[in-house]
Amino acid sequence: MENKENLMYKIMTTSLIMTSMLMTTFKNWMILYITMELLTMTTLLLMSLNSKNAQSKEGSMKYLMLSAISSTMLITGMLLTSYQHNSQNMMLKTLLSSNNNMMLTMILFKLGSAPFHIWVTDMYEATKTMNLPLIILIPKMAIISTLMTFETSNNILLMSGILSTTMGAMGAMNQKKMKRLLAYSSINNMGIMIMGLHMYTLPSMQAIMMHMMIYTTTLTIMLMTLHHTYYKKQLTSETFQNDKSNHTHKIIISTLLLSLSGLPPFPGFLSKWLIMSSTMKQQLMLTSTWMLMTNIPSTAYYLYTMMYSYFKTIMSTTKTMTENNMNNNNKYKMAILTFPILSTLIHPQLMLMPTWTVSTKMMNVPSNNKSPNNKIYINTHTQSKN
Amino acid sequence: MYLLTMSAPMMSFMLTLTHKEKIKTTTMQTLACSMIFFSWMNSSIMLYECMMNDTHCQTKIWNWMKTEHMECKISLHMDLLSSSMLFMVTSMSLFVHMYSTEYMKNDPHKHRFMSYLSLFTFFMLLMMSSNNYILLLMGWEGVGICSYLLMNFWYTRMQANKSGMKAIMMNRMGDIALLMSTMMMMNKFGSTKFENLTHMINNKMQTIMNTISMLLLMGAMGKSSLMGLHVWLPDAMEGPTPMSALMHAATMVTAGIFLLMRSSSILEESKMSLTITAWMGATTAFFAATMGTSQNDMKRMMAYSTCSQLGYMALAMGISKYSISLLHLMNHAFFKSLLFLGAGITMHTIKNEQDIRKLSSLMKQTPMTYMGLMTASLTMTGTPFLTAYFSKDQMMENSYKNSMLYWLATITAALTALYSTRLMYFSFTKKPQYTHTQKPHTTSEKDILMNSMIMMLTLMSISTGYMTYTMLTQQQHPLITQKLILTPLMCSMTTSMLMTTLYTNNNLHNKTTLTTLWKNFNSNAWNFNTFYNNMIGEKMLTLAHYQTYKHSDKGILEKIINNNLTNIMMHNSQNISKFQSTKMTQHLLTMILFYSSFTMHIKSQKLNNSxxxxxxxxxxxxxxxxxxxxxxxxxxxxxxxxxxx
Structure with a gap:
């Protein structure tokens, strides 16, 4: 029985990863739709692994309903455009450039950006912490990379980005639960990434790739650490209570939170700075100001979380959990993930170079063309305006 | 090889910091020393390459960052200046590392001390071998931090804390000036690389050049404790003696001088700042020497003498003789570290006593140290054919063009002789004022390592001057009147003889009010501290308390943000949380609402294209x-x- 479940779990995870990889490769809307549906299914299965939990049921139900609606939206959009174009061959690029926002909204739903973010928090709470990185991060990466391939200087993206940053910053202000807080922070980060996508210049693409890499690794490490931390009610105040056994967890989580809030010696600063500077290069001052302004409350709640670990008195010292503690093997794994990501700023070129190459590949520009007046550095839409 | 030179101290730092419990202390110390020795070997090879073979090289280590609006490489630059500085730093560091294994024997925090020393060496090497101002700034800041950490090494002492704070405050001003000048260079010239900054001048740029070089001078003032920002140096003597020898005598304080030498191409473009540098140097030398004459604390006295020597170096740069300044810098490192290390032994002999009035007739107890300190003092006063003579004499002769500067420097030389005679007389040769109740230790110099250090440094401070003089500078002596060549020497000789006779005859007891006043004025360090504290510090603090804190921080901002804005934010975020309810219908409603509105948005956009x-x-x-x-x-x-x- 145990073996069978294990096998099932493995099949599910591999299918999730495979579908995500498939999604990045295809250029046809129909296949994109199919892969998205597949993703939804595997995600639902993985969520319902935790079937004894009531919250899990609630979350998976919500996700099912909402994604059903958004899928219908996608189908409708596809039908409409095929009617407009009068052709069955629906390539990604042609469709989105004709500004069909129905499909874009569906993609935004999948990314979990506001105003279609409602499922995200429930999903975070519904799933086991161990499965969360799989469910949340891998599909997101795939979808973002598909979104990168089509040129969408669309105001919908900007609107959604602004809403997401606001929602992510404000929503978690009073949040008591750790996972929900992380969910809101993911909404906030998604908003920043979408704002970068909206610009659609080469530097901004690079910045998004950087942000994606850094953010996903950070969140994965954090979730892994939380998985090994004992907290019954999933409260923020509870997270760091086991002082004796958790001192490594404490350090890891607090440094990573500092990195997420974008403080200079950590990599989170680099990615945020890159996005911000590419925004400023486009002379979109209000947008970058908005990003900074929404970063303030989010930093506030990150710091608030850390405050529990260092400045609050520990309520009870009797709790000792041995089963959930990390063994040495896991500790090494964690260290292998943590140290490179925290020491990125010693040699950022190591990450900047591949992201640059990838973004040039995605935007189909020759990588050796480095004149700053090049079209790829400054988006033509803005330039032609004045 | 260049990288190994840099990374060996870093590795030593890492090892000593992280393996506190796992490796035995003595092993650790040997390891650290051998690392530094390795670095020293490398740097001497480098010195050979640059000095004898007349080469220079640049090594790119890695591309630190390259985005579309910024490009920064980390690369090293080795030429005569940096390689000689590297040699000086590594040899001093080696001496101090070895000395401190013995000196800090009874301290429980040997590991920490060793690791800080190694870190300091690393940052110093980084600073010396950088090829642009940004990397230089990095090393500069790191050196500042290490200085603070070491000064505050015994952090339970209040005085050490105070002095650390003072040092960091004073250094900050210089750091900010350096940062500003770097930014200005980036802005105006587009590059901070040293080679690119030569011959940048055109007619429009004079004011910019003036500003940049004044800011650089300001930075040098902070680090090298020239007049104005010098007040931290005497207080920095609160730390352990080996660290004072390494940082506040030999290496760190010369960073400012090094900076000025590095940016000589910029300084040469602005005659104004050169003149200011020369005058600053001469006055610093003079006034630090006057303060040195009336100090009673041994280490403070030495600190003031360092200050004075740094003034000499600045003077040499002000008259555009950079190589002489470099020569003096290297020579100074040897004899000054000898002075400090000897002082450390002297202090250990009589229960860590630093007041020279309480030390007496140590000649019998510590003959070796006496010998070393005597040589160092003679060197410092400029006795012919000892180390400092070569650089100091050249400097004096060259400054003759401006006779004011010359006479100021000569008076300073006399004063130098005065305070070093005073130091030697009081602590070594004078008869004790009290009778010994118990038999003094006759064998306080029992450690072979320390003794050999002293011996080696003594020999070096006798001989290095000749070598460095022949290798670094082959400058001709300027044409001046023949009588004047011997003037500084005669001055210092007469002063020291006068002092010795006066002291032995006990003729100094009849004090007039004027001499008392002068003495008080000097021993209060020309009231610089009082001035800074009463005029600037207190005024600023009151202003900050009443205006910034009471009115804006606790008044307006508290009213607006804490009482109103935060409440609104919290309330709103509560509403957003309510939006995340459990009701399915609500969710569906919002989804559909936004879907439709977003779709409608395209329609409107299509119509208006706006x-x-x-x-x-x-x-x-x-x-x-x-x-x-x-x-x-x-x-x-x-x-x-x-x-x-």
């Missing part, structure tokens, strides 16, 4: 929030579509 958002036409920025979908950019696609239909 931006939905806050379009600020009067704004100087091109567009404020979003990018507009331009009519032209969409048209071709629509045209195509129509054709398809």
């Amino acid at each position: 931006v939905l958002f806050w379009k600020n036409t009067g704004c100087s920025f091109k567009s404020c929030l979003g990018q507009t979908m331009k009519h032209n950019s969409l048209m071709p696609q629509f045209a195509k579509l129509k054709i398809v239909k």
Whole structure:
């Protein structure tokens, strides 16, 4: 029985990863739709692994309903455009450039950006912490990379980005639960990434790739650490209570939170700075100001979380959990993930170079063309305006 | 090899910091020493390459960052200046590392001390071998931090804390000046690389050049404790003696001088700042020497003498003789570290006593140290054919063009002789004022390592001057009157003889009010501290308390932000949380609402081809929030579509 479940779990995870990889490769809307549906299914299965939990049921139900609606939206959009174009061959690029926002909204739903973010928090709470990185991060990466391939200087993206940053910053202000807080922070980060996508210049693409890499690794490490931390009610105040056994967890989580809030010696600063500077290069001052302004409350709640670990008195010292503690093997794994990501700023070129190459590949520009007046550095839409 | 030189101290730092419990202390110390020795070997090879073979090289280590609006490489630059500085730093560091294994024997925090020393060496090497101002700034800051950490090594002592704070405050001013000048260079010249900054001048740039070089001078003032920002140096003597020898005598304080030498191409473009540098140097030398004459604390006295020697170096740079300044810098490192290390032994002999009035007739107990200190003092006063003679004499002769500077320097030389005679007389040769109740230790110099250090440094401070003089500078002596060549020497000789006779005859007891006043004035360090504290520090603090804190921070900001804005934020975020309810219908409603509104948005956009958002036409920025979908950019696609239909 145990073996069978294990096998099932493995099949599910591999299918999730495979579908995500498939999604990045295809250029046809129909296949994109199919892969998205597949993703939804595997995600639902993985969520319902935790079937004894009531919250899990609630979350998976919500996700099912909402994604059903958004899928219908996608189908409708596809039908409409095929009617407009009068052709069955629906390539990604042609469709989105004709500004069909129905499909874009569906993609935004999948990314979990506001105003279609409602499922995200429930999903975070519904799933086991161990499965969360799989469910949340891998599909997101795939979808973002598909979104990168089509040129969408669309105001919908900007609107959604602004809403997401606001929602992510404000929503978690009073949040008591750790996972929900992380969910809101993911909404906030998604908003920043979408704002970068909206610009659609080469530097901004690079910045998004950087942000994606850094953010996903950070969140994965954090979730892994939380998985090994004992907290019954999933409260923020509870997270760091086991002082004796958790001192490594404490350090890891607090440094990573500092990195997420974008403080200079950590990599989170680099990615945020890159996005911000590419925004400023486009002379979109209000947008970058908005990003900074929404970063303030989010930093506030990150710091608030850390405050529990260092400045609050520990309520009870009797709790000792041995089963959930990390063994040495896991500790090494964690260290292998943590140290490179925290020491990125010693040699950022190591990450900047591949992201640059990838973004040039995605935007189909020759990588050796480095004149700053090049079209790829400054988006033509803005330039032609004045 | 260049990288190994740099990374060996870093490795030593890492090892000593992390393996506190795992490796035995003595092993650790040997390891650290051998690392530094390795680094020293490398740097001497480098010195050989640069000095004898007359080469220089640049090594690119890695591309630190390269985005479309910024490019920064980390690369090293080795030429005569940096390699000689490297040699000096590593040899001093080696001496101090070895000395401190013995000196800190009874301290429980040997590991920490060793690791800080190694870290300091690393940052110093980084600073010396950088090829642009940004990397230099990095090393500069790191050196500052290490200085603070070491000064505050015994952090339970209040005085050490105070002095650390003072040092960091004073250094900050210089750091900010350096940062500002770096930014200015980046802005005006587009590069901070040293080679690119030569011959940058044109007629329009004079004011910019003046500003940049004045800022650089300000930076040097902070680090090298020239007059004005010097007040931290005497207080820095609160730390352990080996650290004072390494940082506040030999290496760190010369960083400012090094900076000025590095940016000589900029300084040469602005005659104003050169003159100011020369005058600053001469006055610093003079006034630090006067303060040195009336100090009673041994280490403070030495600190003032360091200050005075640094003034000499600045003077040499002010008259555009950079190589002489470098020569003096290297020579100074040897004899000054000898002075400090000897002082450390002397202090250990009599229960860590630093007051020279309480030390007496140590000649019998510590003959070796006496010998070393005597040599160092003689060197410092400029006795012919000892180390400092070569550089100091050259400097004096060259400064003759401006006779004021010359005479100031000569008086300083006399004063130098005065305070070093005083130091030697009081602590070594004078008869004790009390009778010994118990038999003094006759064998306080029992450690072989320490003794050999002293011996080696003594020999070096006798001989290095000749070597460095022949290798670094082959400058001709300027034409001056023949009588004047011997003037500084005669001055210092007469002063020391006078002092010795006066002291032995006990003729100094009849004090007049004027001498008392002068003495008080000097021993209060010309009231610089009082002035800074009463005029600047206190005024600023009161202003900050009443205006910034009481009115704006606790007044306006508290009212607006804490009482109103936070409440509003919290309330709103509560509402947003309510939005995340458990009701399915609500969720579906919002989804459908937004879906439809977003879809409608395209319709409107198609009609108007305009931006939905806050379009600020009067704004100087091109567009404020979003990018507009331009009519032209969409048209071709629509045209195509129509054709398809």
